[in-house]
Amino acid sequence: MAVFVFIEHREGKLMDISFEALSAAQKLNDEVIAVLSGENVGDLAEKVVKYADKVIVVDDPKIDTNNEAYTRVLDELIKKEMPKVVIMGHTSMGMDIAPAVAIDLGLPIATDVVKISKDGNIKVTRSIHNGKVLADYYLKDAETYIITIRTGEFSAEELSEKNGKIERVDSPLKEEITNKKFVGFVQPEVGGVDITQADILVSVGRGIKDKENIPLVEELAKIMGGVLSCSRPIVDYGWLPKERQVGTSGKTVKPKLYLALGISGAFQHVAGMKGANMIVAVNKDPKAPIFSVAQYGIVDDVLKVIPALTQKIKEIKG
Amino acid sequence: MDIIVSVRKVPDTAEADVMVEKSGKDIEKSRLTFTINEWDNYAVEEAIQLKEKYGGTVTVITVGPKDVEDILRRSLAMGADKAIRVDMEDPEDAYTLANILSAVIKNQKFDLVLFGAQSGDFNRGVTGVLVARMLGITHAAMVNGIEVLDGSIKASRELEGGLNEVYDIKLPALFTIQTGINEPRYVSISGIRKARKKPLEVLTPSDLGIGSIEPMVRLDKMYLPPPGKLAEFIGGSTEEAAAKLASILKGKGVL
Ligand SMILES: Cc1cc2nc3c(=O)[nH]c(=O)nc-3n(C[C@H](O)[C@H](O)[C@H](O)COP(=O)(O)OP(=O)(O)OC[C@H]3O[C@@H](n4cnc5c(N)ncnc54)[C@H](O)[C@@H]3O)c2cc1C
Ligand SMILES: Nc1ncnc2c1ncn2[C@@H]1O[C@H](COP(=O)(O)O)[C@@H](O)[C@H]1O
Numbered sequence: 001m002a003v004f005v006f007i008e009h010r011e012g013k014l015m016d017i018s019f020e021a022l023s024a025a026q027k028l029n030d031e032v033i034a035v036l037s038g039e040n041v042g043d044l045a046e047k048v049v050k051y052a053d054k055v056i057v058v059d060d061p062k063i064d065t066n067n068e069a070y071t072r073v074l075d076e077l078i079k080k081e082m083p084k085v086v087i088m089g090h091t092s093m094g095m096d097i098a099p100a101v102a103i104d105l106g107l108p109i110a111t112d113v114v115k116i117s118k119d120g121n122i123k124v125t126r127s128i129h130n131g132k133v134l135a136d137y138y139l140k141d142a143e144t145y146i147i148t149i150r151t152g153e154f155s156a157e158e159l160s161e162k163n164g165k166i167e168r169v170d171s172p173l174k175e176e177i178t179n180k181k182f183v184g185f186v187q188p189e190v191g192g193v194d195i196t197q198a199d200i201l202v203s204v205g206r207g208i209k210d211k212e213n214i215p216l217v218e219e220l221a222k223i224m225g226g227v228l229s230c231s232r233p234i235v236d237y238g239w240l241p242k243e244r245q246v247g248t249s250g251k252t253v254k255p256k257l258y259l260a261l262g263i264s265g266a267f268q269h270v271a272g273m274k275g276a277n278m279i280v281a282v283n284k285d286p287k288a289p290i291f292s293v294a295q296y297g298i299v300d301d302v303l304k305v306i307p308a309l310t311q312k313i314k315e316i317k318g
Numbered sequence: 319m320d321i322i323v324s325v326r327k328v329p330d331t332a333e334a335d336v337m338v339e340k341s342g343k344d345i346e347k348s349r350l351t352f353t354i355n356e357w358d359n360y361a362v363e364e365a366i367q368l369k370e371k372y373g374g375t376v377t378v379i380t381v382g383p384k385d386v387e388d389i390l391r392r393s394l395a396m397g398a399d400k401a402i403r404v405d406m407e408d409p410e411d412a413y414t415l416a417n418i419l420s421a422v423i424k425n426q427k428f429d430l431v432l433f434g435a436q437s438g439d440f441n442r443g444v445t446g447v448l449v450a451r452m453l454g455i456t457h458a459a460m461v462n463g464i465e466v467l468d469g470s471i472k473a474s475r476e477l478e479g480g481l482n483e484v485y486d487i488k489l490p491a492l493f494t495i496q497t498g499i500n501e502p503r504y505v506s507i508s509g510i511r512k513a514r515k516k517p518l519e520v521l522t523p524s525d526l527g528i529g530s531i532e533p534m535v536r537l538d539k540m541y542l543p544p545p546g547k548l549a550e551f552i553g554g555s556t557e558e559a560a561a562k563l564a565s566i567l568k569g570k571g572v573l
Contacts, residue, residue, distance in 0.1 A: 010477070065483070068456075090443065092477045095435070095494070096459040099444045103451035108413070108534035111444045123538065128440050129329070132336040133345060136538040179456040181486040183472065188480030200572065206332070224573065236498035248478055257572045264332050278572065280563065281549060285333050296566060297549030298559045308560035313573065316564050 002031040002081060006074060006088035006097070007048055007055075009036075011185075014044055017089035017149075019156035022051045024116060024149050025087050026160060033083060037073045037171075039064030045166045053164035056081075060171035065182040067096045069173055075104045076172035082143055085122065090148035102146045108139040109146040114153040122147075130264060131289040151248060152271050191243035193227065200226030201255045203246060203273070204234060207262015207283060207302050211239045216303075217261060220310045223317070229253065231263045247272035262302040265290025319374040319466070321365040322423055323432045324446070325358040325393060326408075327386040328439040342539035354389040357434025361495040363502040364464060365432055366397040372466060374429070375399045379422050381415060382408045387518065394513035395505050401518040404526070411533035416448035421526040423453060430471070431492040435460050446494035453492070458485055461493040 003025040008015040025032045034048045037058040049055045056077060063069040074097065078086060086101070088094045090112040102109035114134075115125035122145050126135050139145050195201060202221035208214065214228075221228045228244060235245045246253055248268040258276035263269060265281070265288055273279070274293055281294035282305045291297045298305055329350040337346040354362075365376045378393040379402040380386055386408075390401035402422060409415045423431060431453075433446030443459070450457030462482065463474030469489060474482045476496045523529075552559045552566075567573045 010481075015478075092460045092475060095443045096447065096457075096475070099447035100451050100457070103448055109444060109448075110535055111442050126440075127543075128540075129331045129336050129345060130438075132331055132542070133338060133540050134543050135540045138536045138538055140532065140534045140536070179488040180458070183484040183486050185477075186474065186482040186484060188482075232497070238501060242480060245480075249476060250480060252479075257567065278570065279549075280567075285335075286551075287335060291549045291551075292546045294549035296563065297551045298563065299551060300556055300559060304556045305560060308556050309563060312560045312564035313567075316568055316573065 001084040002033045003028050004078065004081070004083040004086040005032060005034045005052065006086065006094075007034050007036045007044070008089055008091060008093055009038060009041065009044055012040075014047060015089070015091070016156065017091055017151055018048070019051070019159060020151070020154045021087045021089055021149060022048070023156050023159050024154040025085075026051070026158075027154070028085065028116065028118065030084065032162065032164075033081065035074060035077055037063050037070060049164055049166050050161055051159045053162055055164070055166045057166060057168045058171050059168065060173055062173050062176055063171065066177050066180065067093060068177045068180045071097045071100045071104070073171065073173055074101055078105060078144055085116075085145050085147060087147050087149060090150050094148045098146050098148045105144070107144050107146050108142050109148075110137060110139060111148045112150050113147050114150050116147060116149075127267070131266065132287065150267060152267060189242065191241055193243055195227055195229045195244060195246070196251055196253050198227035198229075198253070199256045200224050200259070201229045201246070201253060201257070201273075201276075202226045202259045202261065203229040203231070203263060204261045205231035205263030206233045208234070209262075209303070211237070213303060214239055216306050216310075220306050220313075223310055223313050224259075226257070226259070231266075231269050260290050260294065261306065263290055264288050265293060319368055319372045319429045320377075320427050321368060321374065321430045321432060322377045322379060322426055322428045323358070323361050323365045323393070323398070324419055324449070325362065325378055325380050325389055326355040326434070326437050327352050327380070327382060327389045328355045328437055331439070338540045338542060342541065343537060345540065354392060355434050355437050355439075357436055357438070357495060357497055359502045360497050360499050361432040361434050362393045362396055362398065363500045364495055365430075367500060368430070368464070368466065369397070377402065377426060377428075379403070379419065381406060381418055390518055391510050391513060392505050394516040394518070395509040396503055399516065401516070402521060403518065404521050404523065406523055409533070410537050411535050412442050412445045412448060413534040414531045416445050416452060417531050418523060418526065418528060419445070420449045420452040421528055422521065423449065429489045431455070431490070433492065433494045435494040435496045443494075446492060450492035456487050456491045457493065458487055458491070459494045460496045462496045462499045464493070464499070
């Protein structure tokens with residue numbers, strides 16, 4: 001029985017999630033078949049085949065950067081090879097493609113999965129309710145299961161080398177996609193502040209409650225010689241610019257100190273800051289997931305802790 | 319432009335002490351507060367802004383028991399014209415849910431259907447695209463920008479790391495909406511009261527011609543994550559904790 005791994009790449013580069021998906025597939029102890037489709041993807045095959053028994057390469061200019069084209073190609077390959085499981089990332093691309101494949105082929109799908117086990121049937125574990133609960137699910141008996149995996153849960157470091165074979169196949173895509181046309185990428189704006197360069201980040205989340213409290217945090221950051229950063233909702237609300245956002249859809253940072261104030265520690269946030277040398281979290285909820293990545297924690301109201309800490313640091317610095 | 323928005327009511331768990339029921343099938347909900355799913359709130363706002371700009375109607379739909387109706391009333395107060403509730407327990411299986419929602423949507427007149435990119439409680443991020451495929455219409459997931467053209471929409475999709483990609487998408491279409499696409503308006507209690515006169519239709523699965531659907535995904539059990547490595551907690555009063563933290567930071571040479 002084979003496990004398909006959908007390889008994600010963008011602008012000529014393999015995405016990290018592709019290796020995580022290969023790692024998840026290897027754990028199932030079946031034949032690992034990577035599906036590499038797109039335009040001019042041949043070069044990438046060498047890197048992928050290292051960790052797969054086989055790489056199926058579909059090179060077709062009609063596919064590139066069109067998720068509908070990727071979907072239809074994957075549909076055809078699944079019909080032909082009948083893998084037991086198809087694994088891809090629960091990424092923006094995975095969310096656009098995987099459910100479509102599931103309906104096209106009438107297959108069960110489980111998304112944002114953190115663990116896959118074989119317990120007679122395929123069993124998946126998902127992390128729900130803000131990371132506070134785990135849930136196991138069984139999928140209905142089927143020829144093939146579609147599974148998307150959460151970023152950062154399957155370690156690419158655990159990959160073993162397979163050095164299989166590369167197989168080029170003709171593109172099953174007959175016509176251009178006309179209902180959904182790729183127009184272009186829009187690069188993130190380059191602003192004045194680069195939070196990835198800061199040694200100290202004072203980072204604020206929804207726990208700050210109100211835009212009016214931002215200056216309090218700004219003052220603390222200034223006293224500490226640090227830079228202000230934030231979780232996503234703060235940017236969504238328009239309280240701070242996008243360039244300050246830490247996480248999967250923002251920036252990845254590795255400061256000496258990351259001070260998380262009123263941030264719950266959603267995985268999308270943690271993925272962007274877990275590489276910090278030292279993490280300190282302040283949160284009124286002792287069960288907030290942020291405390292499992294922090295070295296030091298204070299369970300208290302940030303609106304009380306921020307001024308107190310500002311005061312103490314002022315005293316220390318004199 | 320006629321727009322349908324599918325909305326879900328979710329428990330607020332960010333700050334709550336969440337416990338699993340003895341059955342292992344659900345969390346204990348009696349002490350939790352509930353709101354409209356954050357992503358859906360952005361989707362409703364987007365629909366209303368499009369209506370304000372281009373005319374047409376906004377219909378909000380949900381699947382759930384009577385006590386989820388308040389999120390429909392709230393959406394009507396924001397400016398939606400009509401609401402539909404399918405009267406049944408929220409199915410735990412997204413495939414079942416998608417079947418019901420597409421049965422409702424199929425009978426409506428629409429150019430555009432909006433879903434949230436994911437629900438905050440189960441974060442499946444799957445239902446919208448399932449429905450699009452069942453309806454046989456074009457979709458885009460994780461949309462964070464909409465520009466209306468003639469017969470199509472230029473939709474910006476959020477990728478990772480702040481990058482976006484733009485697609486030109488023919489109508490009718492279904493988008494799943496990412497947070498931050500707009501600034502959802504404030505809803506006042508009096509606004510909700512005024513919206514009471516707007517139509518709210520209640521349907522049953524049998525009205526939709528839906529019998530029993532075999533779930534594709536079945537919950538086995540819910541449980542609390544095993545206790546992992548935890549931070550060293552700094553105790554004492556706020557003043558004491560702040561002083562201790564300041565001296566730890568100084569001791570470690572970060573200040
Ligand atoms: C595709 C996708 C991409 C995403 N990308 C990112 C990303 O790049 N970065 C990111 O951050 N998020 C991202 N998110 C969102 C993420 O899932 C979370 O919703 C977000 O990180 C939560 O932000 P938060 O911790 O500030 O808010 P919440 O989760 O609401 O947490 C607020 C915390 O503050 C605490 N609190 C409240 N009041 C106080 C108080 N007075 N004192 C102390 N503590 C208090 C609460 O206990 C809670 O833990 C993404 C989501 C999706 C679906
Ligand atoms: N019970 C429901 N009724 C109507 N729409 C729903 C319901 N549950 C989920 N949705 C929609 O599906 C989206 C994605 O949910 P999910 O796939 O569960 O993450 C939500 O943002 C809603 O738009």
